[in-house]
Amino acid sequence: MNRRIVIGSVTYAQKARTALSRRGIRARLTKAEAEDTQGCVYGIDVREGDFPAALEELHRLGIDYRFPPYDIP
Amino acid sequence: MIYLDNAATTYPKPPAVREALLSSLGELGGNPGRGGHRLSLAAAEAVYDCRCAVADLFGLREPERVIFTAGATAALNLAIKTAVRPGMHVLLSDREHNAVARPIYRLADEGVIEYDIYPTGGDVVAEIEARLRPTTGLVVACHLSNVTGFLLPIEAIGALCRARGIRFVIDGAGSAGHLPIDLGSTPCDAFCAPGHKGLLGIAGVGFVILKNDEGLSDYMDGGSGHSSLSRRMPPTLPERYEAGTLPTPAIAALSAGVGVLRRRDPLRVAAEECAMKARLLEGLSALSELTVYEPENRYGPLLFTHESLRPEAIAAALDRHGVAVRAGYHCAPLAHRTVGTPPGGGVRLSPAITNRPHEIEDFLRLLPSALREAKQGTGDP
Numbered sequence: 001m002n003r004r005i006v007i008g009s010v011t012y013a014q015k016a017r018t019a020l021s022r023r024g025i026r027a028r029l030t031k032a033e034a035e036d037t038q039g040c041v042y043g044i045d046v047r048e049g050d051f052p053a054a055l056e057e058l059h060r061l062g063i064d065y066r067f068p069p070y071d072i073p
Numbered sequence: 074m075i076y077l078d079n080a081a082t083t084y085p086k087p088p089a090v091r092e093a094l095l096s097s098l099g100e101l102g103g104n105p106g107r108g109g110h111r112l113s114l115a116a117a118e119a120v121y122d123c124r125c126a127v128a129d130l131f132g133l134r135e136p137e138r139v140i141f142t143a144g145a146t147a148a149l150n151l152a153i154k155t156a157v158r159p160g161m162h163v164l165l166s167d168r169e170h171n172a173v174a175r176p177i178y179r180l181a182d183e184g185v186i187e188y189d190i191y192p193t194g195g196d197v198v199a200e201i202e203a204r205l206r207p208t209t210g211l212v213v214a215c216h217l218s219n220v221t222g223f224l225l226p227i228e229a230i231g232a233l234c235r236a237r238g239i240r241f242v243i244d245g246a247g248s249a250g251h252l253p254i255d256l257g258s259t260p261c262d263a264f265c266a267p268g269h270k271g272l273l274g275i276a277g278v279g280f281v282i283l284k285n286d287e288g289l290s291d292y293m294d295g296g297s298g299h300s301s302l303s304r305r306m307p308p309t310l311p312e313r314y315e316a317g318t319l320p321t322p323a324i325a326a327l328s329a330g331v332g333v334l335r336r337r338d339p340l341r342v343a344a345e346e347c348a349m350k351a352r353l354l355e356g357l358s359a360l361s362e363l364t365v366y367e368p369e370n371r372y373g374p375l376l377f378t379h380e381s382l383r384p385e386a387i388a389a390a391l392d393r394h395g396v397a398v399r400a401g402y403h404c405a406p407l408a409h410r411t412v413g414t415p416p417g418g419g420v421r422l423s424p425a426i427t428n429r430p431h432e433i434e435d436f437l438r439l440l441p442s443a444l445r446e447a448k449q450g451t452g453d454p
Contacts, residue, residue, distance in 0.1 A: 008299055008300065009309055009312050011106070011121060011124070011309075012137065018125075031108065031114075039302035040107075040300075041300075042106070
């Protein structure tokens with residue numbers, strides 16, 4: 001099972017993906033579902049097991065993120 | 074063809090650049106940062122790779138601060154027009170290209186700003202300091218003159234601006250790719266460059282590196298690929314200043330050009346170009362009817378005039394011999410006035426690493442014949 005992390009801009013999603021990759025966390029760039037408040041957004045998918053470490057890294061980098069209203073199978 | 078007009082655009086492009094351009098048309102066909110399908114994502118990856126490559130070449134760790142534009146002119150317009158405020162006083166050097174001077178002239182003509190031009194012949198920092206006003210909010214400097222290769226002391230100017238809380242914009246059109254530049258240690262707020270000159274890409278893309286975007290106004294509005302429901306451009310870089318579709322093929326070519334430079338080593342590139350300029354200078358010095366302007370400048374282009382021939386007549390004669398040079402004012406009348414060229418400007422030679430040493434020798438052999446023909450007025454009308 002994967003978990004999706006919504007970032008917003010494609011550039012920041014790519015920056016997040018690259019940073020996670022340096023920590024050995026595989027993340028895949030994806031276009032995420034539009035949210036009512038934002039419209040189109042980009043995000044990354046990570047494995048369920050990597051999810052806590054991924055969020056920790058994004059916090060460390062100061063990259064804002066949100067979550068979609070569902071999990072990605 | 075002996076191409077010595079690399080300050081206008083480098084030619085020929087390295088094979089890696091041509092290959093990247095052609096393959097982008099087949100493999101990167103989607104709109105970057107717009108869709109979620111593989112072609113769009115592949116294009117977005119190519120754009121991000123280029124941001125990282127450019128940031129790395131200039132010693133920065135934040136690729137999102139690389140804002141792609143249509144070229145250096147668009148980058149300078151962005152850097153200047155987002156920084157100025159009504160009543161602001163702006164300083165520009167007496168070496169600036171029209172890409173800097175004209176936006177400032179227009180803003181002044183419209184009554185938005187006031188400006189002064191600081192001379193570069195002596196202590197540049199002292200000259201700037203002497204012209205500062207309480208309302209001075211922006212200083213612009215070309216790093217390396219596109220006319221004679223004159224280098225402005227950007228570190229010292231940047232230090233002064235930082236100490237006074239004044240925004241500092243560098244026009245790197247003449248230096249990017251020709252000199253090693255570490256923006257990480259250079260105090261500046263914005264650095265603008267084209268993709269198609271020293272960085273060996275193609276026309277259609279340039280960039281501004283916004284080291285500091287605090288207090289800048291919005292610029293162009295349009296699609297940004299995310300936050301579509303907002304009435305405004307998103308606040309984050311780079312998308313805030315990248316309305317509309319980016320030119321993926323030109324960006325892919327720029328990536329390849331930067332890759333060529335990094336593999337070749339920017340220090341070595343500068344040394345090779347410096348050696349070519351030195352050889353040109355040596356050859357021209359043997360011709361007593363020529364005047365070379367600021368021969369002490371080691372890098373960048375070389376400018377000369379003839380005691381009786383118009384620059385355009387020399388350029389036309391050289392073209393008949395298969396040599397491409399650029400005559401005239403080089404879109405930099407301020408710089409020509411500063412160095413004192415006569416009416417008609419001068420003839421500019423701008424070698425680059427795309428030249429081979431034998432081409433410089435061939436040019437020096439051809440030049441006396443071209444000058445003789447120009448004097449005789451030979452050649453088709």
